[in-house]
Amino acid sequence: MAHSGGSQTPPLTARAAGLVACPTCGRVHQAQTVHCLRCGQVLASRDGTSMQRVWAWLVAGFMAYIPANLYPMLETTTLGKTQSNTLLGGVIELVLHHSYGVAAIVFFASIVIPIGKFVAISYLALQVQRPDRNSVHLKHRMLEVVEFIGRWSMIDVFVVALLSSLVQLGSVVSVQPGIAAISFALSVVFTMLSAMSFDSRLIWDTDTKDSETA
């Protein structure tokens, strides 16, 4: 992208201009406006409860992730023998069956993405309160990736749902969902809500402070 100028004063934000912007439709209003004139959204220059909600959902998501790892996700009964698999156990079994590609997908969706989300959101939330030297573009990109990728953790929940509905062949083989399926689904939903509560404008605000003092 060819920009007109090189490094200059940071661009003017709606708040710095004494205005308030609608995050839903982009409309700009006088600071005291309560409802967006275009789309009716309730306006706030910065979401004041954003950080509280981010932390609350994140902690809830983390608490739900613990039983999701400890309890069985799936119980397979083959000719009277019952075998239960945890989240990680399912991945290991796929590896033992030499389905490396699928094992990688499941491992990524149910282990890497959730843990990565906990780390990324806590880091972003902490640094909004105490900005570090990392580039704001990087942090914004992190938040975007977390928001985009978070939903994909649901894969394993859908797999459990499909298997337990498909594989019901009486005494030959049957599959039952375990309690971890619920905990894991809740964990994914809570962390999605956490990422959505994050007001990305707070990240950009740390940038303005930095360049004004520097």
Place this chain on the structure above:
Amino acid sequence: MDNALTPLNREVSPLSNHALADLVACPQCDTLHRLVLVAAGQKARCRRCHSVLMSPHASAMTKIVMLALTATVLMIAAITFPFLTLEARGLTQRNSVIDAILAFSSGLMLPLSLAIAGLIVVLPLMRLAAILYVLAPMAIGWAPAKGAMRAFRFAQVLKPWAMAEIFIVGVAVALVKVAGLAILTIGPAFWAFTALVLVTVLNDNFMCRLTIWRTLEARRPHL
């Protein structure tokens, strides 16, 4: 491309709410831009955080309405036709998407079953209905329907929760997991679901939120 949105200087004189309609603030980073016409097929990005602010398409409203109708028909096919057929040791089982959803419908697992029904069928259908309600009258040149603003905001909120495409990947994983236990055949509903995902992606691609909001505002009947 870039000159479509010119950044504002520091001195902004007090403007009335009416004059402010010509400005746009980036929803991601709050940076103000002065809005100029963006040609169809071009993208206007925020000059500070590079998020896409506008990406209008030629006759986007009609395309979106057509694609949303297609998606609705595909969704009905995906729900009602057989989805997967399973065979093991002489036993056969045929499943539709509804069966997959009802798998959890006993006792403790009921909430999970409702959640899955919501994520792969109910929320996508509600989102399609909201989009059609907002854009169908506009595509034929009428004023927006009553409550169109609320409906479009609702569609925007629903977007991350409609998980049909994730379900498709889940199906692929389930096929591999079952491969050792039984023989699986894919039914017509699976292809309907796959087509639905493609149509939804295409539809979201045509949807420029800012343009639609501005059109809604411009055509709103004055009280």
